[in-house]
Amino acid sequence: MRVCPFMDVPSEREVVLSSFTTSLIGKYMKVGLAWSTDERTRFNSASGGAATSILKYLLEERIVDAVLVPRIWVKRGIVFGRYEVVYDPKEVANYAGSIYAPVDVTKALKEALKRGLRIALVGLPCQIRGLRKSFQYLPRLQESIKLILGLYCNNMPSSKAAGYAVKTLLKVDPGRVSRLTFRGHGWPGYAIIATDDGRTLKVSFPAFWDSGLGQYFYGESCLICPDHTAELADISLADPWTYQRGIGAGKTLVVIRTKLGLETLMRAVESGYLRFEEIPGLYAVQYITLLKKTVKVIGKRSFRYPYLIPPSIATVLHEIDYLVGGILARDERLWSLLRLYAKARHYPFKPLVALDYFLKLGFSRVLAKVSKAWIVS
Numbered sequence: 001m002r003v004c005p006f007m008d009v010p011s012e013r014e015v016v017l018s019s020f021t022t023s024l025i026g027k028y029m030k031v032g033l034a035w036s037t038d039e040r041t042r043f044n045s046a047s048g049g050a051a052t053s054i055l056k057y058l059l060e061e062r063i064v065d066a067v068l069v070p071r072i073w074v075k076r077g078i079v080f081g082r083y084e085v086v087y088d089p090k091e092v093a094n095y096a097g098s099i100y101a102p103v104d105v106t107k108a109l110k111e112a113l114k115r116g117l118r119i120a121l122v123g124l125p126c127q128i129r130g131l132r133k134s135f136q137y138l139p140r141l142q143e144s145i146k147l148i149l150g151l152y153c154n155n156m157p158s159s160k161a162a163g164y165a166v167k168t169l170l171k172v173d174p175g176r177v178s179r180l181t182f183r184g185h186g187w188p189g190y191a192i193i194a195t196d197d198g199r200t201l202k203v204s205f206p207a208f209w210d211s212g213l214g215q216y217f218y219g220e221s222c223l224i225c226p227d228h229t230a231e232l233a234d235i236s237l238a239d240p241w242t243y244q245r246g247i248g249a250g251k252t253l254v255v256i257r258t259k260l261g262l263e264t265l266m267r268a269v270e271s272g273y274l275r276f277e278e279i280p281g282l283y284a285v286q287y288i289t290l291l292k293k294t295v296k297v298i299g300k301r302s303f304r305y306p307y308l309i310p311p312s313i314a315t316v317l318h319e320i321d322y323l324v325g326g327i328l329a330r331d332e333r334l335w336s337l338l339r340l341y342a343k344a345r346h347y348p349f350k351p352l353v354a355l356d357y358f359l360k361l362g363f364s365r366v367l368a369k370v371s372k373a374w375i376v377s
Helices: 012-016 020-025 039-044 050-060 089-095 106-115 125-134 139-144 161-169 205-216 220-224 259-270 287-292 313-329 332-344 346-376
Strands: 030-036 066-075 078-086 119-123 145-151 177-181 190-195 200-204 235-238 252-256 274-278
Touching: 020 287, 030 039, 030 050, 030 259, 039 089, 050 066, 050 089, 050 119, 050 145, 050 235, 050 252, 050 259, 050 274, 066 089, 066 106, 066 177, 078 089, 078 106, 078 161, 106 139, 119 125, 125 145, 139 145, 145 259, 161 177, 161 205, 161 332, 190 205, 200 205, 205 313, 205 332, 235 259, 252 259, 259 274, 313 332, 313 346, 332 346
Parallel strands: 066 119, 119 145, 145 235
Antiparallel strands: 030 252, 030 274, 066 078, 177 190, 190 200, 235 252
């Protein structure tokens, strides 16, 4: 419990006193787009291959002894991830892509600590918060970890979420799935599903995610979590949803947070592993970033968190949508109904979200006129 990422967060005063962008995404030094100079790595990664290239650089330059990265596993329709300790820089590319399922990091961390390795790792916001809190109890762990790469995270779907998408979207028995990759083959990429009877199925990642997999198969901890952007990482990485110009085969949105992160990224660029272009920090703020910083209405434990944005029609609808869809997601017998709900929910929700937008826009205009009049006077 002492290192639980949900038991302690920065105080509201600390957050409010920072700048607008910083209050939403955490402290940072630079924001930019990065992508691998190796076209194969770039094409096969989730969005540009920045994480793969940084980890490869660290290993080849012997800055670390090993890296901790997750591998996806599929067993009888259940999908999960497991971190592995990787020593060979040539092997890192085999772990490229994203895993939208529960991932266990404890075994790999124990192995790294036991062997006294210098390591770098890629983690989710909650995992990184737990790691940072554990440093005060495990100083050897802090000494061992030389760099933390964080991933923007909407939520962590359950181990059955991918099975739901395969069953309802592709009409395939989840138990027949022998291999699954969620991302890759350009940006935003495709989910590739191989079955035990030799078939290979391909569906665009947005269609796979929006089937309900990414909206209803996660717990309340993800719903009330205020950290979308991995605020405690050295470098945070994400899809460039807010900056889609010239993305090509893929580019990674990069938020450089620490001096160590900045030095590492720049040296990787200078060594030819990556290309990097700086963009305004506001592009690091995404829709889910705002959603996670909004006061929750139905979250039972939401009072613990320093939410910055008051609830609105759109955010309350999001919570209701999660509540209804989550009930249907719990029972496999209701998955067909959930699929219909996922398709139909946009019809009543879109007009209400549009109304919410216009109300906010109108309020902003009134506020701007009042502010202007006050300044003139």
